Amino acid sequence: MKPSSGKCLALLLFFVAGAIEMGGASSARDIMGCPSNTSPCFWRLFPCPAECPAIQPKNPKAKRCTIDCHSPICQTVCISPKPSCNGIGSGCGDPRFIGGDGVVFYFHGRKGEHFSLVSDPSLQINARFVGLRPAGRTRDFTWIQALGVVFGSHALTIEATRAARWDDAVDHLNFTCDGDLLQVPEGHLSSWRSGDGKLMVERIGSRNSVRITLKEMAEVSLNVVPVTKDDDRIHRYQIPSNDCFVHLEVQFRFFGLSPDVEGVLGRTYRPDYKNAAKFGVAMPVVGGEDEYRTSSLLSPDCKRCLCSPKEDAVWQDVI
Structure with missing residues (x-):
């Protein structure tokens, strides 16, 4: 027939x-x-x-x-091919976020610790913060140094590598997937795909910019940037001479989040979310350090995380 x-x-x-x-x-x-x-x-x-x-x-x-x-x-x-720090779903600088509701807020976290940005039953995205606290400051200056993404059977990490001085000619990105080092050759549109086709890492530029596609769930665009001398002067970070605090600028697009999604950024995509950021202030800070702190880059163990720990190795921190 x-x-x-x-x-x-x-x-x-x-x-x-x-x-x-x-x-x-x-x-x-x-x-x-x-x-x-x-x-x-x-x-x-x-x-x-x-x-x-x-x-x-x-x-x-x-x-x-x-x-x-x-x-x-x-x-x-x-x-835009690269993340927009003024677009919805972005996180840049001393982390300044724009939530799914379009509201700008700051979440400072703490240097050397990990926090859940997004936690949903089928997706976990954590961030590692780096930073410093100059004498006389009451909080850390922080930046997003690495992301950990758990999606399906895969665990992906993206890390901005430390540098004393920034060099555009050097790629400052390290990747791992499921515990193994991942090589994504330099060059615009150079890419890697998982065997099941559900995960793709693609360069958007020769180096230091990538786009990560989680099939039917999310897309993550990110740049690697340093704290510049102008940033240091304007914000009085007091950056030391041996570390330019290389970090990530990120922007997320989500396609399949549940209405109960959690996380520093994820909660702003809930249909019932009421943003606690104060309008009209120069730096509307939103808390949640205790609720969203995780033990590692790939752990779904924050107090408000929705993912359940898996028995397989993908949930173990590999950095």
Whole structure:
């Protein structure tokens, strides 16, 4: 019995959509689709806008085309290739966050400790903070130095390596996946994928910038940057001469969070969340150090974490 032409067309669309979902096809204007049957855009294909015709533009500074397969608005949009510190889901500097509700807040944490940024039943994202406390200060100056991501059966870490002085010609990123060192060759669009296709790490520029795709769950864009002399002068950090406090600027896009999501940043995506940040002040600080502190970069053991510890090795800290 031969399949109907309608079924053949649907099957063809499915494979085309699946092939290009993470950037597989290229033309004058790329086409994107959503192969997951949980998406309201399932079985449909959408051309990229003329302003950003490519899913993977060859110019690392060009905007790229993407689609949110979990949004009922089924359309492709243009987004910046690298994290925007003024965009929703970002965390930059002495950590200044913009929550899912669009509200700016600061979470300082403590130097040398780990905190849960996002905790959901199927996703855990922790951050390690580095910093210093000059004499006379009542709190640490802190920056995000590393991320730990547990997703499905995988545990990924991304670390900004220490440097006395910043050098643009040097890559300051270290990766591990499931306990092993991960090599992602330098060069724009150089990438690595997990065997099951659910996790991808892709460079967005020759070095020091990557995008991490967690299939149907999240996308993380990050830059590695130092604390500059101007930053030091303006904020009076008192950075020592032998450490420029290399750290991460990050921006998250989430597609499948539960309504009960937790974490320093994750809680701001809850539909019932009321932001405690004070409006109209120069630095609206939000607490939660005790609630969101974890024992390591990959541990889901904060007081308000939603993930349950797994028995396999992916939940063990590997840095």
